[in-house]
Amino acid sequence: MLTLKDLRVVFNAGTPIQNVALDGLALHVPAGQFVTVIGSNGAGKSTLLNVISGEVTLDEGSIQIDGMEMAGLSAWRRAGHVARVFQDPLAGTCEDLSIEENLALADARGQRRGLGRAVRRERREEYREQLRLLDLGLEDRLEDPIGLLSGGQRQSVSLLMAALRPSRILLLDEHTAALDPRTADYVLALTRKLVKDKGLTTLMVTHSMRQALEIGDRLVMLHRGKVALDVAEPASKGLGVPDLLEMFQRVRAEAISDDALLLG
Numbered sequence: 001m002l003t004l005k006d007l008r009v010v011f012n013a014g015t016p017i018q019n020v021a022l023d024g025l026a027l028h029v030p031a032g033q034f035v036t037v038i039g040s041n042g043a044g045k046s047t048l049l050n051v052i053s054g055e056v057t058l059d060e061g062s063i064q065i066d067g068m069e070m071a072g073l074s075a076w077r078r079a080g081h082v083a084r085v086f087q088d089p090l091a092g093t094c095e096d097l098s099i100e101e102n103l104a105l106a107d108a109r110g111q112r113r114g115l116g117r118a119v120r121r122e123r124r125e126e127y128r129e130q131l132r133l134l135d136l137g138l139e140d141r142l143e144d145p146i147g148l149l150s151g152g153q154r155q156s157v158s159l160l161m162a163a164l165r166p167s168r169i170l171l172l173d174e175h176t177a178a179l180d181p182r183t184a185d186y187v188l189a190l191t192r193k194l195v196k197d198k199g200l201t202t203l204m205v206t207h208s209m210r211q212a213l214e215i216g217d218r219l220v221m222l223h224r225g226k227v228a229l230d231v232a233e234p235a236s237k238g239l240g241v242p243d244l245l246e247m248f249q250r251v252r253a254e255a256i257s258d259d260a261l262l263l264g
């Protein structure tokens with residue numbers, strides 16, 4: 001369960017280039033829910049993921065995971081609760097380490113001590129098993145440096161890493177955007193499977209409205225650092241991209257008329 005209250009982030013506060021990236025954003029995500037997050041450039045999507053993972057510090061607000069306050073904790077301390085897969089397949093894995101070593105690092109996430117040798121040997125079979133599920137032949141390449149893998153293979157391993165020691169929250173930051181369409185479809189199908197099988201509470205940022213409509217239990221649209229639209233079960237409502245655009249236009253018009261009222 002993820003509860004975000006009144007999140008506010010202002011970059012370069014008090015200077016001529018002040019930028020309000022999150023402006024009182026609120027969202028409650030029940031455990032196991034898969035939320036897709038869309039919004040125009042600069043709407044605050046990456047900043048939202050960054051404040052949840054602890055990469056960016058909140059100016060105001062509260063972030064609770066299963067009732068535990070995260071706002072004052074470092075990114076490192078949150079690592080046991082929050083896993084993330086980035087857009088760049090090179091981010092989030094260590095290219096000089098082997099596939100197995102990367103998986104072992106993910107396994108130790110959020111724990112004070114790394115895994116001992118014996119445990120690691122024991123876990124090796126588990127890693128092999130998990131890799132076999134990907135059906136990419138990686139189960140026989142445990143000792144290969146992860147830097148040798150293709151982008152899609154690497155994103156698939158990143159997803160496995162994120163789900164290996166289930167965190168309470170999974171953050172997906174346009175994690176298929178850098179892949180070719182076929183590989184992106186494969187990684188998306190894998191995402192759905194892992195999220196469902198492991199019951200992960202998930203926020204997935206995407207620029208693809210189609211993707212956001214088809215995947216997940218709920219669609220959230222950000223606009224100017226706030227939640228502008230919140231649609232439950234978009235796929236079952238048969239909504240299309242034109243419907244979303246129309247809803248977005250309506251929200252924008254309302255935002256403008258609000259401003260107009262204020263000015264009036």
Ligand SMILES: Nc1ncnc2c1ncn2[C@@H]1O[C@H](COP(=O)(O)OP(=O)(O)OP(=O)(O)O)[C@@H](O)[C@H]1O
Pocket residue numbers: 011012019020021039040041042043044045046047048
């Ligand atoms: N480190 C930073 N310093 C200054 N301004 C920033 C910083 N990070 C983000 N911003 C600004 O905050 C606003 C929100 O940015 P953010 O990256 O969260 O948007 P986004 O919805 O992810 O956009 P995009 O779809 O273009 O990636 C933007 O105006 C952006 O320029």
